[in-house]
Amino acid sequence: MTKQQSRTQILKKRSKKKEKSLCFSFFMWIFILFLLAIISGFAAITAGFFYLSRDLPQINTLSDYRPAIVTNVFSDDGRKIGEFYKERRIVIPLSDMPSNLLNAFVAAEDSRFREHPGIDVKSIVRAFIKNFRAGSIVQGGSTITQQVTKSFLLTPEKTYERKVKEAILAYKIEKQLSKDEILFLYLNQIYLGHGAYGVEAASENYFGKHVKDLTLAECAMLAGLPQAPSRYSPFQHLELARQRQVYTLNRMKEEGMISNLEATEAMGAKLDIKPRKNWFIERVPCYTEHVRRYVEKKYGKEMLYTQGLSIHTAVNIELQKIARAAVNKGLADLDQRCGYRGPVKNIPALQVEEFCRTIAGELNGSRPVKGEIYKGVVLEVDDYNKVTHVRVGDITGIIRLATMTWARKPNPKISYQSARISKPSQALNTGDVIYIKVLEEIAGEKEYEFTLYQEPIVQSALLSIEAETGYVKAMIGGRDFKDSQFNRAFQSRRQPGSAFKPILYAAALDKGYTPATIIIDSPVVYEDRLHDRVWKPHNDAGKFYGPTLLRQALTNSRNIVSIKILQDIGIDYVISYARKLGITSPIPRNLSIALGSSGVSLFELTKAYSVFSNLGYLIEPVFITEIYDRDNTLLESSKLIRKKVIDMGTAYIITSMLESVVQEGTGQRVKALNRPAAGKTGTTNDLHDAWFMGFTPRYTTGVWVGLDQEAPIGRGETGSRAASPIWLDYMQHALEGKSVEEFTVPEGIIRVKIDAETGLRPIAQSKQTIFECFKEGTEPTQYTPSPDEVLSTEELFKEGF
Structure with a gap:
C-alpha cells in the first residue's frame, strides 16, 4: 500500500471517529437537555405545588375542623327558643x-x-x-x-x-x-x-x-x-x-x-x-332579641353568629304564652271600647268575585281555623235578623250582632257603655272589606260563624320577675314583634304617673312619716317667676279632701298630698332614694316628679317595686343564667346579687299600703285575684300612658299601655281600666295551681288600733277605728281629742287665746 493510500485511510478513520464523536456529543447534549427539561419541569411543578398550596388550610386531624355553627338560646327548662348564625x-x-x-x-x-x-x-x-x-x-x-x-x-x-x-x-x-x-x-x-x-x-x-x-x-x-x-x-x-x-x-x-x-x-x-x-318568632322573640343584643355587645358578632354558643335564659315559655295572651286580650278589649274605625275599603259588586278568588288563592285550599284572623267581604247586611253575611275566599258565614255591638264610630266624648250599636248597618255596608275572626263552624251547616275584628293600634308591654331569684320570667315588648322590634319593656321611657308615688311614700317613711301621718289635702299654687308661669295642681276628681292619712292618700292616689310630701322631704332626697331602688333614667329637679312626670322604663319600675316585695333587698334581675362555648366550657353564670337598699320595715309598710290600693283604692279590679296582692295604678295627663305595677310574694309584674306617638289612649282609659285587667289576667293564670302565700312580716313591725280620721289612738267617741302597722317606736302615743275638747279649743280661739 502506498503512502498516499495509507494516508487516505488514516484520514477516513479520523473522519469516522470525528463523526462518531459529534454524534455522541449531539446525543449527550440532547440527553442533558432532556434531563434539564425534566428537572425544570419537576422544579416548576414543585414550585407551583408549593406556590398554590402556601395558603391552603391545614387539616391534619378532625380537631382542626372548626366551622361556623349555630348559637342556640334555651328557656328555663331547656327548650330551644332561638338561633343565631351566619x-x-x-x-x-x-x-x-x-x-x-x-x-x-x-x-x-x-x-x-x-x-x-x-x-x-x-x-x-x-x-x-x-x-x-x-x-x-x-x-x-x-x-x-x-x-x-x-x-x-x-x-x-x-x-x-x-x-x-x-x-x-x-x-x-x-x-x-x-x-x-x-x-x-x-x-x-x-x-x-x-x-x-x-x-x-x-x-x-x-x-x-x-x-x-x-x-x-x-x-x-x-x-x-x-x-x-x-x-x-x-x-x-x-x-x-x-x-x-x-x-x-x-x-x-x-x-x-x-x-x-x-x-x-x-x-x-x-x-x-x-x-x-x-x-x-314563634316562641319569645322580644326576650330572645334582648339576649342577642347583650351577647353581641359583650362577646362580639363573630362569637355570637359563628361559634355555637349555648345560651340558657330565665324565661318560662308557659308564662310567656300567658303574658302574650293577656296583652292581646287586653288590647283587643281596649280597642273595642274605643269603637270601630271602619273597613279596609269598600268594593263594588262587580269586583267581589275577583276579590274572593284572590283570597281563595291565598288560602290554597285550606279551611279557616278557629281563632285565626282572615280578610273577608260583606255580602249582605240583614238588620231584621241582626246578622251580616260575609265571605272569605270560597267560604261563607255570618257575623251576629251580639258579637259586634261594640262597633260604634269612635267618639272620645261618649262613654263606650252608652254607645252600643243596635243593628249591623250602623257599622257595616255591602261590599265592605273587613277583618274577621273565626268563632266556629256552624253545626250541621257549611257556614262559619265569624266576629268582626280590627287590629289594635295601642301598644302594651309586660315584665314579670320572680321575687326570690330575680329571674325575669316573661317579657312582652309590644303587640307584635313581626311588626315592630322595639322593646317597650326595656327601651322605652314613659311617664309613670301615680305609679311613681310608692317610691316617694317609701322615702317619706324613712324620713319619719308613718301610715297614720296626717297631711292636709288643700289647694296649692306654685309660681314660676323665671318662666312667668303658675302651676295649680289638683287631684284627679278635681276635689280637695282636707286632713288625709298617708295610707289613704296613697290608696286613693291623692296628688296634692304627694306634692306636699315631696316638698317637705326634699327633691334631692327622693331622687337619691329612687336611684337606690334601681331607677337610672334622668329625673329632673322639680315638684312634678311627685306625680310621675319623669320618664322611666317598665324594666326600671318593675325592678324598683321588687324591692318592696323582697323586704328592702334589691335583687338584680337576671335574663341569662348561663352561657357555654362550643366546647361546653362555661363562659358566664348568673349569681344572686342581693343588696339591702331600704329598711325592711319600710318595705313591708309600703307593701301593706299597696294592699290597700288593691282592696279599696284605684286598683280594686285586682281584688279578683283572690290572694294577697299589692299594687299601684298610674295614669298620665291626657291619658297618654296607663300603668299597673303590682306584686305577690312570688312575682313582681308591671304592665304599661299606650300609643307610641304619645297620644290619648281613649276616653276613661286609665291605669285601672286599661292596664290592671292585663296584669290580673296574667297573674291569675301564672299563679293558677300554686299555693296561696302571705307577705312576710319582718321583726319590728307592730299593729296598733288608731282612729281612722285623726291617726291617733282612738277614744270611745271615735267614729271609725282601724289597725295600722308601724315600725316599733313610731306608733302614736297621743289620743284623739274628744268632741268637747275640740269645742273648747274652738271657743278659746274665738276668745283670742
Whole structure:
C-alpha cells in the first residue's frame, strides 16, 4: 500500500471517529437537555405545588375542623327558643347518620369514593374533554374529597387554578384522614339550600326531624341536593327534587347498596315536607332579641353568629304564652271600647268575585281555623235578623250582632257603655272589606260563624320577675314583634304617673312619716317667676279632701298630698332614694316628679317595686343564667346579687299600703285575684300612658299601655281600666295551681288600733277605728281629742287665746 493510500485511510478513520464523536456529543447534549427539561419541569411543578398550596388550610386531624355553627338560646327548662348564625350548621358525628344517608351521598356524588386516592382521574379526563369541546368549564370531575376542599377554599369561581388547588388539598386530606373522617367533614360542611349547611340542619329544614330519624326516601332526596340546592329545592321545585331523588335511588340500586324492592318503595313513599319552625318568632322573640343584643355587645358578632354558643335564659315559655295572651286580650278589649274605625275599603259588586278568588288563592285550599284572623267581604247586611253575611275566599258565614255591638264610630266624648250599636248597618255596608275572626263552624251547616275584628293600634308591654331569684320570667315588648322590634319593656321611657308615688311614700317613711301621718289635702299654687308661669295642681276628681292619712292618700292616689310630701322631704332626697331602688333614667329637679312626670322604663319600675316585695333587698334581675362555648366550657353564670337598699320595715309598710290600693283604692279590679296582692295604678295627663305595677310574694309584674306617638289612649282609659285587667289576667293564670302565700312580716313591725280620721289612738267617741302597722317606736302615743275638747279649743280661739 502506498503512502498516499495509507494516508487516505488514516484520514477516513479520523473522519469516522470525528463523526462518531459529534454524534455522541449531539446525543449527550440532547440527553442533558432532556434531563434539564425534566428537572425544570419537576422544579416548576414543585414550585407551583408549593406556590398554590402556601395558603391552603391545614387539616391534619378532625380537631382542626372548626366551622361556623349555630348559637342556640334555651328557656328555663331547656327548650330551644332561638338561633343565631351566619351559616346554619349543626355538626353531628358520623355515628348519628344512618347508613342509607351515607350510601345515598356516595352513590349520587362519588361512587368510587372508597377506591380513589382523593382524585378520580377518569372523571377529570371526562370533564376535561367536555369542557374542551364546549370552550368553557361546563362540568366538574370533583370527588367528595375535592368538594370538601372546595368548601374550605371558599372560591366558587370555575378556574383551572382552583381545580389544581382542590387536587392538592384533596391529596393532603387523603394522606391525613380516613375515608370516614372525610365523609364526616363533607356531610357536615356541604351547603344544602335554604340556609342549611350540613345534613342535620337540612334534615330539620325540610323534614322537621333529626338525621338519625330519616327514611330511605328522605335520605335520597337530601343526597340529590348538592348538585344545585336552589334548583332541586323540595320547597320550590318538588318535581325536580323528586327526579333527583329517583336518580339517587337508581344509583344506590346499581351500586348494590339497596335492593330493587327498597328502591321502588322509596320512590313511591309520601314525603312530609314542611318549612322549619322560626324559633325566633314563634316562641319569645322580644326576650330572645334582648339576649342577642347583650351577647353581641359583650362577646362580639363573630362569637355570637359563628361559634355555637349555648345560651340558657330565665324565661318560662308557659308564662310567656300567658303574658302574650293577656296583652292581646287586653288590647283587643281596649280597642273595642274605643269603637270601630271602619273597613279596609269598600268594593263594588262587580269586583267581589275577583276579590274572593284572590283570597281563595291565598288560602290554597285550606279551611279557616278557629281563632285565626282572615280578610273577608260583606255580602249582605240583614238588620231584621241582626246578622251580616260575609265571605272569605270560597267560604261563607255570618257575623251576629251580639258579637259586634261594640262597633260604634269612635267618639272620645261618649262613654263606650252608652254607645252600643243596635243593628249591623250602623257599622257595616255591602261590599265592605273587613277583618274577621273565626268563632266556629256552624253545626250541621257549611257556614262559619265569624266576629268582626280590627287590629289594635295601642301598644302594651309586660315584665314579670320572680321575687326570690330575680329571674325575669316573661317579657312582652309590644303587640307584635313581626311588626315592630322595639322593646317597650326595656327601651322605652314613659311617664309613670301615680305609679311613681310608692317610691316617694317609701322615702317619706324613712324620713319619719308613718301610715297614720296626717297631711292636709288643700289647694296649692306654685309660681314660676323665671318662666312667668303658675302651676295649680289638683287631684284627679278635681276635689280637695282636707286632713288625709298617708295610707289613704296613697290608696286613693291623692296628688296634692304627694306634692306636699315631696316638698317637705326634699327633691334631692327622693331622687337619691329612687336611684337606690334601681331607677337610672334622668329625673329632673322639680315638684312634678311627685306625680310621675319623669320618664322611666317598665324594666326600671318593675325592678324598683321588687324591692318592696323582697323586704328592702334589691335583687338584680337576671335574663341569662348561663352561657357555654362550643366546647361546653362555661363562659358566664348568673349569681344572686342581693343588696339591702331600704329598711325592711319600710318595705313591708309600703307593701301593706299597696294592699290597700288593691282592696279599696284605684286598683280594686285586682281584688279578683283572690290572694294577697299589692299594687299601684298610674295614669298620665291626657291619658297618654296607663300603668299597673303590682306584686305577690312570688312575682313582681308591671304592665304599661299606650300609643307610641304619645297620644290619648281613649276616653276613661286609665291605669285601672286599661292596664290592671292585663296584669290580673296574667297573674291569675301564672299563679293558677300554686299555693296561696302571705307577705312576710319582718321583726319590728307592730299593729296598733288608731282612729281612722285623726291617726291617733282612738277614744270611745271615735267614729271609725282601724289597725295600722308601724315600725316599733313610731306608733302614736297621743289620743284623739274628744268632741268637747275640740269645742273648747274652738271657743278659746274665738276668745283670742
